Amino acid sequence: MATIDRGRLKELQAREAQRFVAEHPRSAELYRRAQGSLLGGVPMNWMKKWAGAFPVFVKHAKGAHFTCEDGREYVDLCLGDTGAMTGHSPEIVAEAVARRLRDGITLMLPTEDAIFVGEDLRRRFGLPYWQFTLTATDANRFSIRIAREITRRAKILVYHYCYHGSVDETIATLENGAVLPRRGNIGPPVNPAETTRVVEFNDLNALEDALKHHDVACLLAEPAMTNVGIILPDEGYWKAARELARRYGTLFISDETHTICAGPGGCTAEWKLDPDMLVFGKAIGSGIPGGTYGCTEEVAQRISARMHLEDCDVGGIGGTLAGNALSLAAMRATLQYILTPENFAKMIPLAVRFNEGVGAEIKKHDLPWNVQRLGCRAEYTFCQTAPRNGGESAAATDFELERFLHLYALNRGVLLTPFHNMALMCPQTTEQDIDLHTRIFAEAASELTNQ
Numbered sequence: 001m002a003t004i005d006r007g008r009l010k011e012l013q014a015r016e017a018q019r020f021v022a023e024h025p026r027s028a029e030l031y032r033r034a035q036g037s038l039l040g041g042v043p044m045n046w047m048k049k050w051a052g053a054f055p056v057f058v059k060h061a062k063g064a065h066f067t068c069e070d071g072r073e074y075v076d077l078c079l080g081d082t083g084a085m086t087g088h089s090p091e092i093v094a095e096a097v098a099r100r101l102r103d104g105i106t107l108m109l110p111t112e113d114a115i116f117v118g119e120d121l122r123r124r125f126g127l128p129y130w131q132f133t134l135t136a137t138d139a140n141r142f143s144i145r146i147a148r149e150i151t152r153r154a155k156i157l158v159y160h161y162c163y164h165g166s167v168d169e170t171i172a173t174l175e176n177g178a179v180l181p182r183r184g185n186i187g188p189p190v191n192p193a194e195t196t197r198v199v200e201f202n203d204l205n206a207l208e209d210a211l212k213h214h215d216v217a218c219l220l221a222e223p224a225m226t227n228v229g230i231i232l233p234d235e236g237y238w239k240a241a242r243e244l245a246r247r248y249g250t251l252f253i254s255d256e257t258h259t260i261c262a263g264p265g266g267c268t269a270e271w272k273l274d275p276d277m278l279v280f281g282k283a284i285g286s287g288i289p290g291g292t293y294g295c296t297e298e299v300a301q302r303i304s305a306r307m308h309l310e311d312c313d314v315g316g317i318g319g320t321l322a323g324n325a326l327s328l329a330a331m332r333a334t335l336q337y338i339l340t341p342e343n344f345a346k347m348i349p350l351a352v353r354f355n356e357g358v359g360a361e362i363k364k365h366d367l368p369w370n371v372q373r374l375g376c377r378a379e380y381t382f383c384q385t386a387p388r389n390g391g392e393s394a395a396a397t398d399f400e401l402e403r404f405l406h407l408y409a410l411n412r413g414v415l416l417t418p419f420h421n422m423a424l425m426c427p428q429t430t431e432q433d434i435d436l437h438t439r440i441f442a443e444a445a446s447e448l449t450n451q
Helices: 006-023 025-034 045-049 091-103 112-125 136-151 204-211 237-247 266-270 297-304 325-337 341-364 390-395 399-410 431-449
Strands: 058-062 065-068 073-076 129-133 155-159 172-175 178-181 196-199 216-221 251-255 277-281 291-295 370-374 377-381 422-424
Touching (some): 006 025, 006 399, 006 431, 073 431, 091 325, 112 129, 112 266, 112 277, 112 291, 112 325, 129 325, 136 155, 136 216, 136 251, 136 277, 136 291, 136 297, 155 204, 172 196, 204 216, 237 251, 291 297, 341 370, 341 377, 341 431
Parallel strands (some): 155 196, 155 216, 251 277
Antiparallel strands (some): 065 073, 129 291, 172 178, 377 422
């Protein structure tokens, strides 16, 4: 297998960094200006993680492309890390949102759109009852609270290196069998060992050992892990895991925020997962903030029996902007016209094309890397065999190499997700867009291996 010369990697990185700065004077100017009013010069701290010396400032985005303030156009394979999986500003959603803007944005009252969305979600995922939030993080938080309330249990169970937004209980890690705050966890309110059990994905024995304590309210999980590379479940894993959860009285919450890429009903429909609750956010509103969570008839009855009208506004669930008219209008148009079987039939083959192109170059250059796919999402990781769990995938992380490949692609007109090597397809992505990335990836691999 080819090995990466670290000295050469540093030289290539320095060259690419110089090119980036030279080609983005306007973004550099805006970044300098932002230092005076934005903490770290960015709207959110994680925006500093982009591969260049500063983030590219965006002027215009449409479909699968965007243009920066320096007038350079990019193929967007990040797509807001799923938030823009529908493509940037789809016309039909923009029109629906514009109409709603003129007719009232937030009212603390329902609109007919809410019923349409609830009925559509019921059809897609099979769960009968739904509620709405502004983010998938909130949907996860509220689902956890409901699970704790009806099970009368305090702890939750997540997978090592999971990601479920900024939910406090989930920003935990497993080290030598102990649950600890994950590195980078800012100001955890309590040691997550008090609230959380953590196990490795695809390990049924570890899962059962954690559930045997009879103190776990819910298993919160992505059907396939997506924020530490794409980690697919072993054959039969979810059937067995679902049976274990039922045996020990633990609710299963399926977080489909990223795994909606598998199809119109996510992995839940594709793999017939039968969760007790389900969370879906980001892409549901084509970029307009919104999230949702659904539940079974049994969960609905159990939580309804514990809620009283006089106190229903103080239970830690909801918010005055949750379920607002604007979000629901965006959700309705998105579900009705964008996240359709017809569009997935376009997007998934493009991810296959990405996988085949990158896989061929990995093989050609004899690199100890692999590439995985889930629906219209694809990702490569720096290990020869696809990881089976978060620990294995995290061990293969190479931050220096990742930043180089991201910057190399960005300098040539392709944007990848900054947190990992993920590429996502939207309805407007083309074969030419995918082939451009493959050519760039091939050039980078050639330079890294001196071939």
